Amino acid sequence: MDSPQDWVSLLGQLDRQVSSGRLSPDIAALPDLMSSYDVPGVSIAVGHVSGQVWAAGFGVLAGGTSTPVTRSTAFAACSISKHVAAFGALLLVQAGVLDLDADIDEYLTSWRLPDREGQHGVTVRQLLAHTAGLSDTWYRGYAADRAPSLVQVLEGSGATTTPPVRRTLLPGSRFRYSGSHYSVLQQLMVDATGTPFEELLRTLVLEPLAMADSSFDQRFPHQRPDQVAHGHHVGGTRVPGGWRTQPELAAAGLWSTPTDLLRLDLEIARAASGDSKLLTRDLAIQMWTPQITGGAYGLGTELDERGGRRRFGHTGLNVGYTCFSYVWPDSGTAVAAMTNSEDGWELLVSIRAAADRRYATTRITAAPLGDVTGRYVLHDDYAIDIAVADGQLTFAAAAAPQPVVLLADPDGRYRHPGLDLEVRFVRTDDQPYVLELRQEGVTQIARPATAQPE
Missing domain, CATH: 2.40.128 (Lipocalin)
Incomplete structure (x- = not known):
């Protein structure tokens, strides 16, 4: 793996123009980009399957304060929550608790997907792959004292601000990214095991992978306020209360650090090579396999194999936060980065492009x-x-x-x-x-x- 000084150098020369994949003359240092995009804090970690990790924090927990971001500062992991939840679901498949291609009605007891005459059943695989055709939903979160229960989210009742979960497309007919798929998956995993989701994922995933600074428990940031990055809206305005509560844990509720997130992606890389003690090679490869022909999404995993590059992982955007976590399997390297700003994506794209140039190592042999x-x-x-x-x-x-x-x-x-x-x-x-x-x-x-x- 690169030395820490290599990444310090890379972060001093980030490309503002990343569409071509080649380094352009328009470069800027990370602090300059943070200032340009009103991003108060950034945390980055780089790890290798050998176990080597480099991590660093930049900026502050909240705009207008001086408390620095460190490698142990927790951020909202946003939709990377889906990636982690999918890993947990596949461990339940491996244990025989779930069947990827079984109808979800075999497991759900607390809530049922309303029937529509003539509709096919929905499977666990379709939930994981966003191909179940469920309601198009993005979760904005709630004030801690006004958050509905997950069942209320599914029903669209109580204080819920999103529509009830329904089948709006033919199951299996196409990919449509929506948090509703993972809300149903969350309830299904709870009903199938009789265990609260945050406890289930802690036991299945977080503890075995030593993700000690991560939790799906929405009390987690309140228990360590000096080690949590506060979210910021576009333009730098702080999210009231610092952050929002997400009852939709599997879709958007994880709190984590880049160091913890790359532990997961590196374990999936090991599993795909047959070297994991947690997940079988077959299930890891299914995570990395498009579930719709020509698609770019596997089982809880974003896929990118264009232009000779192979990387797998997930991105995320919650109110107040942006993030990504990817592994480049050909180099055995993972990079994760998190910001406490909705304006953070342009900065993250520049960091990801630097990682692409460094770790997409597949060589292409010239054809005769x-x-x-x-x-x-x-x-x-x-x-x-x-x-x-x-x-x-x-x-x-x-x-x-x-x-x-x-x-x-x-x-x-x-x-x-x-x-x-x-x-x-x-x-x-x-x-x-x-x-x-x-x-x-x-x-x-x-x-x-x-x-x-x-």
Whole structure:
């Protein structure tokens, strides 16, 4: 793993322009970005599967105060809560308490998803993958003395500010990210085990992974007020009371530190290699497998495998907070970062881009030129012609029919001069090469014209 000084240097040269994936001349130090985006505090941790960890805090617990953020300062982990809850649910699957493909009605007793005539049942897998088609909901939290119960959240009753949870799409038909899936999962796990959720996750996940500065208990921040970062709205205004209470624990209720969060992602990486004592390799790989064809979400996990990069984890946004936790499995490294501001995302994207450049280590072998020439078809019959001229690849497309030379990079990629465009050629087993075309961080696939379906 990098030395602490390496990351101190990286944080002194963060890129403001991260869409291309290449370091631009527009760089700034972390304190400058914190000032630009009105972010009072940031905490960052970097860890390796070997057990090495570097962590540091920057800024203050709350705007206008002097108490510093340290590596043990707790932040709201926002939607990373889903990632942790999913790990706990899979441990229950592994123990035979839950079945991924069973109907949730087999487990729910305190509340039931209202029936709709002709609708298919919802499965545990669909809850984890956000494919159950449940109500589109984002949870804003409550003042501590006005928070409803989870059952009231599911019913949309009492002081609840979100609609009742219902099936609004055909289960399994598509991905739709919504906290309602994880509220149902939370109730299901409680009903199946007879254990309060915060206690269940402490026993299943937090204690075995030594996540000592983490808790789903909403009393946790009140018990250690000098070690909790206060949330801030856009523009730097402090959240009244410092933070909000989230009865939707599995969806958004975890309190944690970056050091604790990367422990989870590194354990999943170990499990995917067959080296975990907690989770089986099969279940870890399912966490990292798209549950909808072509999708970017597994079981409680955001997936990114574009442009030769592989990283898995989760991002989060609550009222007053932003965060991410990712692992780059090819380098065995995880990075987590948390802020106490809704304005923190732009800063976090710059930190994540620095980690991408450092840890996305997959090397791409250059394809033989003669094997990749020909016509490729992108969406809507958009044609791309690849040829060889004077020993170099040339690129011509529908919008620019005059061929231009593609500049070769040492790692097997090719660049289009003058445009934010990268090209690489990829094949699986004995299949023909496909062309990956990357612009502004988005990768599209063009297939050989001869391989197009009739």
